[in-house]
Amino acid sequence: MQVSVENTSALERRMTIAVPAERVETEVNKRLQQTARRAKVPGFRPGKVPMSVIRQRYEDAARQEAFGDLVQASFYEAVVEQKLNPAGAPAVEPKSFEKGKDLEYIATFEVYPEFTVAGFDSIAVERLSADVADADLDNMLEVLRKQNIRFEAVERAAQNEDQLNIDFVGKIDGEAFAGGSAKGTQLVLGSGRMIPGFEEGLVGAKAGEERVLNLAFPEDYQNLDLAGKTAEFTVTVNSVSEPKLPELNEEFFAQFGIKESGVDGFRAEVRKNMERELRQAIKTKVKNQVMDGLLAANPIEVPKALLENEVNRLRVQAVQQFGGNIKPEQLPAELFEEQAKRRVVLGLIIAEVVKQNELKPDEARVREMIQEMASAYQEPEQVIAWYYKNDQQLNEVRSVVLEEQVVDTVLQKATVTDKSVSYEEAVKPAQAPAAD
Template sequence: MQVSVESTSALERRLTIGVPAERIESEVTKRLQQTARRAKVPGFRPGKVPMSVIRQRYEDSARQEALGDLIQSSFYEAIVAEKLNPAGAPSVEPKVFEKGKDLEYVATFEIYPEIQVAGFEGITVERPQAEVSEADVDNMLDILRKQNTRFEAVERAAENGDQLNIDFVGKIEGEAFAGGSAKGTALVLGSGRMIPGFEDALVGAKAGEERVITPTFPEDYQNLELAGKTAEFTVTVNAVAAPVLPELNEQFFALFGASEGGLEGFRAEVRKNMERELRQAIKSKVKNQVMEGLLAANTVELPKALVANEVQRLRVQAVQQFGGNIKPEQLPAELFEEQAKRRVSLGLIIAEVVKQAELKPDDARVRELIEEMASAYQEPEQVVAWYYKNEQQLGEVRSVVLEEQVVDTVLQKAKVTDKPVSYEEAVKPAAAPGAAE
């Protein structure tokens, strides 16, 4: 087999591969012999069909099949021999594809870039330092109570925080518009669910009252036909209900699966969950800074095939997340290109750090991470067992641990400073750089 390599760009390679005619004919004959053993031809017993008849009937299809397989196998042999690492499927262009002649074709493809990750010493990381205080637990209990607020009917005028049951009909310049009317809608005043001015105009209303209000749609409203226009809504208030926070009692604790230990036991469970959230938030913020530092310190030439594959993955994710009757391919590639480049760059850099540092997933850390995730469930032992029986899920955890080990490797040389912050500041999500990972 003859192979020549041409570099057409930094990452693109052009292989010209020649396969001897003898090898082709040998593969064709092998397939025809296999066909002869099972072919059913009228006038002949199975397995007794003359080879001349077999060739006449099946040689063309056998040759096409043999050529397809030989292109695949010879391409693999060539990249192994030339020590090339393709980053995507090759584009194959036949040059000589005739019976009795050597097969010759050109395969064009991109290779993975050669990377030597560096610059760890120039990466700066600000690591949040925080603890869960009793006041933080008190605040969390208040949040949990508000999330489980119930509403009871009252006879007074509506106040902010009350829930109204309303019917409304909206018009613009005397004409009703799509989505501008509803019946029996529950609306909490001050929730910001409706356009500016709508909820404020209902403060002070009583059950049975009808009000005509004239709020204006924002200039940047998603429906451009309504943006910036003033509407007239006729609103009928059917009922007014005041919020009632639940008591911190056994019934409330049971909503969260805490049936023992009373208030102190519930506080301890809440604190444990908050501490787990705090650890994860700090770990995430440190990781994000490390990844940004690696990207800033290392410029990577990106194979177009890898970026295109990542763009397609992001398209599929967008369709799954937002729904709609569209195909991923209908979403413009430009929407995802920068995010795709960032992901591919990080993936290549992380893989190189793993290679340079000879990292492997630490089994003890894998176990520790699985146990921490399982601790949020009522039967943690069953969750741990499930992970270890599910190879795909276990593989994902190992990947997470391996990334954590990459972060640790960088932190050993990076400039790290600890910054004391409150619990709330520590768990507050950081603004995603570029696009969310």
């Protein structure tokens, strides 16, 4: 087999492959013999059809089948021989495929970039440290109470933070419009759920009262048919309910699966969860800084095939997350290209750091991570056992641990500054990384 390779760009390769005619004919004849054993031809018993008849009827199909298989096999042999690492399937252009002649074709494809990860010492990382203070714990308990707020009916006029049960009909130029009417809707005043002026217009209303609100849809309203238009809403208030914070008692604790441990036990459990969240937040911020540093220090070209695959993955994730009747391919690729490029480049860099430093997942850290995740459940031992019985989930944890080991490897040479901050600052989400 003859192989020649041309570099048409930094990553693209144009490979010309010639497969000897003898090998081609051997493959064609093999398929014809297989066909002869099962072919049903009028006038002949199965398996007794003359090869000349078989060849006349089936040779073209056998030759096409052989072409596909030979291209696949010879391409693999050629990239191994040339020590190439394709980043996607090749585009195949036949040059010659005539009976009795060599099979020749051109395969155009991209290869993975070859590079050495460098610049660890140019990376600067700010590593935060914080504690969960009693005041932080008290604030979290208030958050939990507000998240579990209850509403009780009252006879007074509505005020902000009250929940109203309402019926409403919206009209534009005297005509009802799609999505402008509802019955029995629960609305908390001040939530900002409705268009400007709607909730404000119901402050002071009482159960049984009807109010007419003349409001304008914002110019940037998501429904372009309604944007900027003025509508009249006739609103009937069915009931007014005021918010009631739950007491810190056994009934409240039971909602979180904590029983018979009182306020002190509940506070201890919440503190433990906050400390877990704090550790993860600090770890994530350090990791993001390391990854940003690796990206800045190691600019590499991305194979188009890998970028397209990642864009398609992100499209599918977006549809799964937001639902709707849209198909993934209908989402514009440019919406995902920056994120896809970042993920692909980081994937290549991380893989190279692992290779250069001969890293393998630390199984002790794997178990520690699983135990940490399991501690948030009522039956942690069952969760741990579940992970170790499911290879896919276990390997996902191993991948996360391996990334942490990559971060640790970089931190050994990076410039690290420690900074003490409050709990709130430490757990506050970091800004989104800048696009490359």
